[in-house]
Amino acid sequence: MSRSRPPTTDDGPPKTLLICPDCGHESHLDGDWQTHLEPTVEGTVRVSICPVCDGEIARRPA
Numbered sequence: 001m002s003r004s005r006p007p008t009t010d011d012g013p014p015k016t017l018l019i020c021p022d023c024g025h026e027s028h029l030d031g032d033w034q035t036h037l038e039p040t041v042e043g044t045v046r047v048s049i050c051p052v053c054d055g056e057i058a059r060r061p062a
């Protein structure tokens, strides 16, 4: 399949790629990371867990 547009043009906004610092597992932000909500004194946060090594990848406000 050939496109008339240059290959550098994406079909949509770039996805955020997360990489596990412990085992190097790569997946997009909406990939196969296991997430759970965790209440903190500053409010509930969404914690992303690596499905390979169970390491914590990131935590964001829920």
Ligand SMILES: [Zn+2]
Pocket (backbone or CB within 6 Å): 020, 021, 022, 023, 024, 025, 050, 051, 052, 053, 054, 055
């Ligand atoms: Zn990992």
